[in-house]
Structure formats: structure tokens, C-alpha cells
Amino acid sequence: AQTVTQSQPEMSVQEAETVTLSCTYDTSESNYYLFWYKQPPSRQMILVIRQEAYKQQNATENRFSVNFQKAAKSFSLKISDSQLGDTAMYFCAFMKQGGSNYQLIWGAGTKLIIKP
């Protein structure tokens, strides 16, 4: 069974700093997808970034980038030039590619606080 672990329950940084959220996962699959979702206080889940395991290049979306280490089963999220609006819960999630199992496996989340 796949598992996703986020070892940092809470982090806080000053505005404009760079912060890295960690995520590790356990799977025997070779083809899969990894996601980072953001949940602000409004409670709505918002996709931040997605990585296909077969791609060696790390995904980036503006200030958000990942460090995907397939052999180490690590998928960290880096937020550059952090902004107050980045304050939220961040969830890492895993999905196996193919088959009939459409389940996203989620980590427990990291609460990120950006301080002014």
C-alpha cells in the first residue's frame, strides 16, 4: 500500500523568504503522479503543482517548484519570495498511474504561516 508522509506539522517564515516543505512517500509502483495542494482558511483545496514520475525535470509554477527525488521517494515543495497569501495548509498527494484505482493518497498536511 502507498503512504505519504509530511514530517513538518507546522512551519512559519517571514514574508519574502524562501521555504521548503517536505514530503516522502512509499510505493512499489514505477509510474505515478505526485501533487501539492493548498488549503487556505477558506477551506477550498487548490492544486499548486503536479509532477509525473516519468519526468526527470522538476515541475515549476511561478514561485512554486518541486525537488523530485525518485530514488529517495522524496517530493519537496519550495516556495520562493513567500507572500502573506501563501498562508495555508499544504498537502502532498500520490496517485498511481493506470489500473482502476483512482485514489489519491494524501499526507496529513503542513500548516504554513507567513509572517509580515
Add this chain to the structure above:
Amino acid sequence: DAGITQSPRHKVTETGTPVTLRCHQTENHRYMYWYRQDPGHGLRLIHYSYGVKDTDKGEVSDGYSVSRSKTEDFLLTLESATSSQTSVYFCAISEKVVTEAFFGQGTRLTVV
């Protein structure tokens, strides 16, 4: 924003009563999901649907049933609510399995 609406947004109910939560989408997406969110657990899949009348169980399906009679509606029913089902419930939709999933704003359910 994706057109996905959950109702009700908040509900308090008594143990043993039936409860139905509704998820309505206007995106014509094929896949719909029900999750529950509890502290320390992230999101856990309850049931999902891959088409009208096509549903399957997730990892925490006991005590829940679903129905999808129309593409746009996905209902989650707690046949006899228990205190352990107090949670925040999220509906999500996606066009394909591994495209972005869009989430509703959640329903906070309290079983007393």
C-alpha cells in the same frame, strides 16, 4: 473557478439519523469523489464515481453509501449517523483521472 457546489455547508444532526450530502457540478466532468478530512489524517477517500450509476468504494467507505443518477449530481448518504462521522466532507470533480481535481468548499457535519 470550477462549478462545483456542496450542500448543505454546515449541518448538525443526531446520532442514528440519516443524512444526505449533495454535490452538484456544472462542468460535465466524468469523475466525482467524496472525501472526509480529519485532523492528522489529511483527506481520505470515501467513494468515487466514474460515470452515471458507476461508483466504487474508497478507503473509508463503511457507513456511507453514494448515488449518481445524473452526471451533475453525486450524493453521499450516512444511513445512520455516528459521532465518528463528525468531519468535514469534500466533494471533488475531475475530467480525467489524473487531471486536476477541483474541490468544493466542504460541508462541516457534526453528529451529536
